Amino acid sequence: MxxxxxxxxxxLPFVFPFFYIENFSLNVLFENSEWLPVLMKTxxxxxxxTLVSLFVGLVLFCMSFYLTQKQTRYFLxxxxxxxxxxxxxxxxxxxxxxxxxxxxxxxFFGVVFFHSFVNAGLVCFLLSISFSEKIKAIFFGNxxxxxxxxxxxxxxxxxxxxxxxxxxxxSVYLLCFTSFSIPLLVGGSGFDTLETFIYKxxxxxxxxxxxxxxxxxxxxxxxxxxxxxxxxKSEKIEFSFVKNIQFYPSSFWGRVFYVFTLGFLSLxxxxxxxxxxxxxxxxxxxxxxxxxxxxxxxxxxxFIVFNFLFFMGYSLLGSDSFVKGQKIRNQVATVLNSFNGxxxxxxxxxxxxxxxxxxxxxxxxxxxxxxxxxxxxxxxxRFTQSILDKKIEKWSLVSNIYKLSFMNRFVISYKELKTYxxxxxxVGSIWVLSDFGIASLFVSSNENxxxxxxxxxxxxxxxxxxxxxxxxxxxxxxxxxxxxxxNEYSENRST
Amino acid sequence: MKFFALCFFIFGLSLGCSKKEKPSSDNKVLRVxxxxxxxxxxxxxKLLEDSYYKKTGIKILWLEDRGIFSVLTRLSGKKGIVAPDxxxxxxxxxxxxLKKVALQEVITFKKKYEPEIFNVSSKLLAYNYAPVTFLKxxxxxxxxxxxxxxxEFIQKExxxxxxxxxxxxxxxxxxxxxxxxxxxxxxxxKIKNQNxxxxxxxxxxxxxxxxxxxxxxxxxxxxxxxxxxxNHDYAYVSIESGHPLxxxxxxxxxxxxxxxxxxxxxxxxxxxxxxLSKNYMLPTYDYEKKDLSEQSLPRLKLxxxxxxxxxx
Numbered sequence: 001m002x003x004x005x006x007x008x009x010x011x012l013p014f015v016f017p018f019f020y021i022e023n024f025s026l027n028v029l030f031e032n033s034e035w036l037p038v039l040m041k042t043x044x045x046x047x048x049x050t051l052v053s054l055f056v057g058l059v060l061f062c063m064s065f066y067l068t069q070k071q072t073r074y075f076l077x078x079x080x081x082x083x084x085x086x087x088x089x090x091x092x093x094x095x096x097x098x099x100x101x102x103x104x105x106x107x108f109f110g111v112v113f114f115h116s117f118v119n120a121g122l123v124c125f126l127l128s129i130s131f132s133e134k135i136k137a138i139f140f141g142n143x144x145x146x147x148x149x150x151x152x153x154x155x156x157x158x159x160x161x162x163x164x165x166x167x168x169x170x171s172v173y174l175l176c177f178t179s180f181s182i183p184l185l186v187g188g189s190g191f192d193t194l195e196t197f198i199y200k201x202x203x204x205x206x207x208x209x210x211x212x213x214x215x216x217x218x219x220x221x222x223x224x225x226x227x228x229x230x231x232x233k234s235e236k237i238e239f240s241f242v243k244n245i246q247f248y249p250s251s252f253w254g255r256v257f258y259v260f261t262l263g264f265l266s267l268x269x270x271x272x273x274x275x276x277x278x279x280x281x282x283x284x285x286x287x288x289x290x291x292x293x294x295x296x297x298x299x300x301x302x303f304i305v306f307n308f309l310f311f312m313g314y315s316l317l318g319s320d321s322f323v324k325g326q327k328i329r330n331q332v333a334t335v336l337n338s339f340n341g342x343x344x345x346x347x348x349x350x351x352x353x354x355x356x357x358x359x360x361x362x363x364x365x366x367x368x369x370x371x372x373x374x375x376x377x378x379x380x381x382r383f384t385q386s387i388l389d390k391k392i393e394k395w396s397l398v399s400n401i402y403k404l405s406f407m408n409r410f411v412i413s414y415k416e417l418k419t420y421x422x423x424x425x426x427v428g429s430i431w432v433l434s435d436f437g438i439a440s441l442f443v444s445s446n447e448n449x450x451x452x453x454x455x456x457x458x459x460x461x462x463x464x465x466x467x468x469x470x471x472x473x474x475x476x477x478x479x480x481x482x483x484x485x486x487n488e489y490s491e492n493r494s495t
Numbered sequence: 496m497k498f499f500a501l502c503f504f505i506f507g508l509s510l511g512c513s514k515k516e517k518p519s520s521d522n523k524v525l526r527v528x529x530x531x532x533x534x535x536x537x538x539x540x541k542l543l544e545d546s547y548y549k550k551t552g553i554k555i556l557w558l559e560d561r562g563i564f565s566v567l568t569r570l571s572g573k574k575g576i577v578a579p580d581x582x583x584x585x586x587x588x589x590x591x592x593l594k595k596v597a598l599q600e601v602i603t604f605k606k607k608y609e610p611e612i613f614n615v616s617s618k619l620l621a622y623n624y625a626p627v628t629f630l631k632x633x634x635x636x637x638x639x640x641x642x643x644x645x646x647e648f649i650q651k652e653x654x655x656x657x658x659x660x661x662x663x664x665x666x667x668x669x670x671x672x673x674x675x676x677x678x679x680x681x682x683x684x685k686i687k688n689q690n691x692x693x694x695x696x697x698x699x700x701x702x703x704x705x706x707x708x709x710x711x712x713x714x715x716x717x718x719x720x721x722x723x724x725x726n727h728d729y730a731y732v733s734i735e736s737g738h739p740l741x742x743x744x745x746x747x748x749x750x751x752x753x754x755x756x757x758x759x760x761x762x763x764x765x766x767x768x769x770x771l772s773k774n775y776m777l778p779t780y781d782y783e784k785k786d787l788s789e790q791s792l793p794r795l796k797l798x799x800x801x802x803x804x805x806x807x
Contacts, residue, residue, distance in 0.1 A: 104706070203562035204662045204693070356568050359526075359556065359577045444531065444559050455531075459700035 016350035042193040046176040049115035057123025066253040079121030084476040086434030087181040089469035095462040096271035110186035130164040170229045215346035275463045292449040302369020315392045315413045368442040372432045426479040528558040528579035539773040547760045570596045585744040586664040598746040610782045619744035623776035625713035626738045633730035644736045649682045654708035655689040656698040737798035
C-alpha cells in the first residue's frame with residue numbers, strides 16, 4: 001500500500017502541470033534562452049570540481065601509503081567527515097577563515113572550492129576501497145622483479161584502474177552536477193547552476209512552467225549520466241575494505257600526514273573558539289537552537305515514519321512466495337531507480353502548490369516531511385539496495401519454508417533489517433535536519449533550524465549559523481562513527 | 496522498535512495538538528499576508544495580533560510571503576486555496592502584478608488615515624514609509640555626507656551595495672530614482688559594476704560585515720543602530736536634489752467588519768506609537784505632524800512623491 005502511495009507521489013509531477021500551470025507550453029524554453037548559458041556553467045563547474053577533487057583525492061590517497069593500518073582507518077573516517085556535515089556548517093566555518101585572511105571566495109571558484117573540499121575526501125575513500133588491494137599486488141610484484149614502483153604505476157597503472165577511475169569520476173561529477181546548497185550559498189548573484197536557477201525562477205519570478213521544463217531537462221541529463229555509472233557498476237567493479245595498507249611504513253612521514261589529517265578537520269572546528277569569543281554567553285541563541293531543533297523534529301519524525309513504512313513495505317513485497325517476491329521487488333526497484341535523481345523541484349513543485357491549500361502550519365510541516373521522504377528515500381534506496389536485497393532474501397526464504405503469517409513475517413523482517421535501518425535512517429535524518437532549500441518553501445525561519453541558519457548566513461551572521469548547524473554536524477559525526485561501528489560488527493560477525 | 500514507536504508518537508501528538516489550533520469557523524480568523532521581516536520575533540506582528548484579538552475575539556493567521564509564486568497562487572482565487580483577506584507590504588512598483596487581483600475600494604479609510612501625498616490608488620492604503628538614502632560606517636564626528644546630485648555621489652564614491660531591481664522593492668526604487676535623475680551613461684555603467692544583491696537583507700548583511708562602503712537602505716536603519724545597537728558610528732548621505740520615499744501599502748481582498756476592525760487596530764495610538772521601534776519604518780498616519788528629530792532621525796530633502804504610471 002505504502003509503495004503504491006509512494007509511486008502515486010511520483011506520478012503526480014507528470015500530471016500536475018496539465019491541471020495547474022496556466023499557459024503550459026514548451027515554447028517557454030525558446031522564449032527564455034537564458035537557461036542555456038546556465039546549463040553550460042553547471043557542466044563546467046561540475047567538470048572543474050570533479051577534476052580538482054580527483055587530483056586532491058589522489059594526493060590524499062598517496063599520503064595514506066605512509067600510514068599504519070590503524071592510522072589509515074582514522075584517516076579515511078576523517079576524510080569522509082565533510083560528506084556527513086551540512087554544507088551550511090562547512091560554508092559558515094570557512095567564512096571565519098576568509099574573514100581572518102580578508103578574502104572572499106564566491107561565484108564559480110567558490111563553488112569549485114567547496115565542492116572540492118567536500119568531495120576530495122570521498123575520492124580518497126573510493127580510491128582506497130577500490131585500489132588498495134591492486135596496488136599492493138603490484139608493489140609485491142615489483143619487489144620480486146626488482147622494479148621501481150613509480151615507473152610501473154605510471155606505465156601500466158591505467159590498465160588496472162580505468163574502469164574504477166571512470167566510476168569514481170562519474171560519481172563525483174553527478175554529485176557536483178546536482179549539487180544545490182553549495183551553489184546557492186556561495187554562488188552569489190552572478191553565478192547559478194541549473195538547480196539554483198530553477199529555485200530562483202520559482203521563488204523570485206513565479207515561473208512555474210519554465211522551472212518545470214528545466215527540472216525535466218535536468219532529470220533527463222541525470223538519467224543519461226547515471227546510465228554510464230550503472231553500466232560500469234554492472235561490470236562488477238571490485239571494492240574491498242582496506243585491511244593491510246601501509247606500503248611505505250615511515251614513522252616520520254606517517255606522523256606528518258596524520259597531523260595533516262587532524263589539521264584538515266580543525267579547519268572546521270577552530271572557528272568554534274572565535275564564535276564563543278565573539279558571542280560570549282548568548283542564552284537567547286541557545287534557547288533558539290533548542291526550540292528550533294524541537295520544531296524541526298516533526299518533519300524528521302514524518303520522514304522516519306515514511307522511510308520505515310517504505311523499506312518495510314519493500315521488504316514485505318510478495319513475501320508469501322519467495323520467487324514471486326523476488327520478481328516483484330526487482331520490478332519495483334527498476335521503477336524506483338529509474339526515478340532516481342528526479343530533478344528535485346520536479347517533485348517539490350506540486351507538493352509546494354498543494355501546501356498552499358492547507359491553512360494550519362502543522363500540515364505544511366507534515367507535507368514537508370513527506371516531500372523529504374519522496375526526495376531522499378530513493379537516494380538512500382539506491383545506495384543500499386544490494387545490502388537490503390541480500391538481507392531480505394535471507395529471511396524471506398526461511399519464512400516461506402515455514403509458511404509464516406504476515407504478522408510474523410513483519411516482525412522477522414523488522415528484526416533482520418534493524419541493523420540496516422539505524423544508519424540509513426540516521427543519515428537521511430541528518431539530510432532532513434540540514435536541508436534549507438526545500439524547507440524554506442514550506443516553513444519559515446521561526447519553525448525550522450536549517451532555514452533559520454540559512455537566514456542568519458544570508459545576513460552574514462555566520463557565527464550564529466555556525467553554531468546552529470554545528471549541533472546537526474555533531475549528530476552527523478556521531479552517526480558516521482555509529483555506521484563504522486556497525487560495519488566493524490557486521491564484518492566480525494561474517495568472519 | 497521503541498524508536499520508531501516514538502516517531503509515530505511525535506507524529507500523532509503533533510496531529511492531535513493541531514486540532515486545538517483549528518479555527519472554529521471562517522469568521523473567527525483573519526488571514527493577513529506579510530513579508531518575513533514583519534513576522535520577526537520582537538516585531539510588531541505579535542502586538543498587533545494581541546490587540547486585535549482583545550478587541551474582536553478573532554485570531555490573526557499570518558500567511559508568510561514565500562516568493563512571488565506563493566503570493567500569486569494565493570491571490571489567484573482558485574477553489575480551495577487559502578487566500579489572504581489582507582495583503583500587506585505592497586509597493587507601487589508591484590501594482591502591475593496586482594492588476595488581475597480583485598482588490599476592494601477603501602476610500603472611507605483613506606480619508607481617515609492616509610495623508611493625501613501617499614494616494615496612489617483607491618484600492619490601496621498606505622501604512623508606513625521611510626526616505627531612502629545611503630549609509631556609511633564612520634566615526635561619531637562625521638554624521639552626514641553631502642552631495643548636490645545623485646550623479647555627483649555616484650561619480651565620487653565607490654563600493655556601493657545595491658539591490659536587484661527585479662527581486663527587491665528597494666532595488667526597484669533605486670532603479671526608478673536613477674532613471675528619473677537622467678544619470679549619465681558613465682554613471683549608469685558604474686552602477687552596473689557595483690555589488691548588487693538579490694535582497695535588502697543580503698546587502699545589509701554584507702555592509703555589516705564591512706564589505707563595501709555605502710549601502711542603499713531606508714533612513715530608519717539609523718534608528719535601529721542608534722536605539723537598538725546603541726551605535727552612533729554611522730553617517731548618512733544627504734543629496735540636495737532630493738531623496739525618494741519607500742512607501743508600503745495594504746490591499747483588501749474582501750470587505751467585512753473584521754477587516755474594518757483590523758484597520759482601526761493598526762491605526763490605533765497604541766500600535767502607531769511603537770511602530771518605528773518595532774517595525775523600523777515611519778507610520779504614514781502622522782506624516783505631516785511628525786518631527787523626525789524626535790526620533791533622532793535627520794530630515795532629508797524629499798523628491799515629490801509620484802504616483803506610479805500603472806494604476807489599479
